[in-house]
Amino acid sequence: MAAVWQQVLALDAKYNAYRTPNSPQFRTLYIRRRSQLLRENAKSEHRDPVARKDYLHLRAQLLTSRYGSPAFSDQGSIRSRSFSTKSISRNTLESLDSFHINDSRKHHFRHMSSGSLKHIYEGPMKRVFDSIEVVPTKEAEASRAMAGGKSISENYAFAGMHHIFDQHTDAVTRVKFANDDKSRVACSSVDGTLSICQLIPPPATVICMLKGHMAGVVDFVWSLSNDVVLSVSLDGTARLWDVAAGSCMRVIEDGTNAELLSCLFHPLNNNMFVIGNSKSSIQLMNVSTGKGYKAGCSKVIGKVLALAFDPSGRILWSGDDKGYMFSFLVDVASGKLTKTRRISVCEGHPVTSISARSWISREARDPSLLVNCCVNALCLFKIVTDDGGLQLKRTFQIKQKDSNIKSNFCPLMSFRQGACVISGSEDMCVLFFDIAKEKKPCVNKLLGHSAAVLDVCFNCDESLLASCDAQGMVIIWKREGKQGAL
Structure with a gap:
């Protein structure tokens, strides 16, 4: 059920521009902390998968009622939504950048169009998330940027x-x-x-x-x-x-x-x-x-x-x-x-x-x-x-x-x-x-x-x-x- 937590993070990233619009620093901190908590909870084998899906649905409703529907979203479930290249969070880019995968697959991820993102998210990307362990690399440029390039x-x-x-x-x-x-x-x-x-x-x-x-x-x-x-x-x-x-x-x-x-x-x-x-x-x-x-x-x-x-x-x-x-x-x-x-x-x-x-x-x-x-x-x-x-x-x-x-x-x-x-x-x-x-x-x-x-x-x-x-x-x-x- 780690895929459900990935969907929760995608939902939060989509509404992140509407959260404290005058404080972009807080929005970055929020997504980083959210990612950390979701990864920790995804490891638990004692969670009810039905409750996770219900949580995702309720959270989507609450965010929509508070902030409205973002300009780039449409109706339907999270899995069926398409994402523009601008709506991808830095956290997602950083995660892709730090996978140990071959160069051709990295090239494919970095150069896919807006239309292909939906297809990859629903199919191959999910299989990549399920089958590849996230390992840090020296090439994780987005990570270094968020850390300010400091030791x-x-x-x-x-x-x-x-x-x-x-x-x-x-x-x-x-x-x-x-x-x-x-x-x-x-x-x-x-x-x-x-x-x-x-x-x-x-x-x-x-x-x-x-x-x-x-x-x-x-x-x-x-x-x-x-x-x-x-x-x-x-x-x-x-x-x-x-x-x-x-x-x-x-x-x-x-x-x-x-x-x-x-x-x-x-x-x-x-x-x-x-x-x-x-x-x-x-x-x-x-x-x-x-x-x-x-x-x-x-x-x-x-x-x-x-x-x-x-x-x-x-x-x-x-x-x-x-x-x-x-x-x-x-x-x-x-x-x-x-x-x-x-x-x-x-x-x-x-x-x-x-x-x-x-x-x-x-x-x-x-x-x-x-x-x-x-x-x-x-x-x-x-x-x-x-x-x-x-x-x-x-x-x-x-x-x-x-x-x-x-x-x-x-x-x-x-x-x-x-x-x-x-x-x-x-x-x-x-x-x-x-x-x-x-x-x-x-x-x-x-x-x-x-x-x-x-x-x-x-x-x-x-x-x-x-x-x-x-x-x-x-x-x-x-x-x-x-x-x-x-």
């Missing part, structure tokens, strides 16, 4: 500090931008509070402080709609916060009176979240009732320091302070949690962070996990089985022996050769690694903190980067060049 290190150069926050009186444990939002960022601290900050338009301000926890807040997460924040604390409680009101909606106490150390919303169902505690327990919870699912509890070996879902929400990974990771299968309908695999990262050394990504760039197409472990290493794993089995691909050197350092994949799909990840470090640096470089993979290093950098996070278009440290400072870094240039 990874040039695109991750920074112009300096956008703002410095110091509203917390103790270490800031996590910093996260709101989902698909480039201006709001939240922080949690050992001082027992959380803060919500607004960065754009300047000047940057602290919108509100969320107070109620009786001990340090060690983890939090935004809901999909950004209207709720879930936090967990060493006081043994999880709290749901109304962001707009700046108030606590619900307090959920751990049934075993243990410290809560990690939390995560389900990526597709924000009425479900998972928490991990200091007594080696993982529990799926229901937001509406505030209670745990009966079959949604499992035990691991050590304290649960890190949690991560795959993008579909079907697989959950946990990391503990004994150096182990566990994978679980999640049944969203029943809330059942089934343990499947145990992976030893480095026995006796805490696993402090896990991030999952199904596709980083066209050079890093494997579903991957990014893992911090207290052995001075950032580990990149390939997901090799449907039940969460992992294979170590490579490690990157960082300074981490004692602190709960976090790392992240850069959010945008890369339109050049290479793919980047970022991590904090105990040497007070923010580190950037190109996972495609075998030698000297560290492509940039940001200096400015005076304590161990505990967490790092990009906003949705990678125009701003937030980092926090063990002394309570939060730095917002501004990238050089145009926003969303990647």
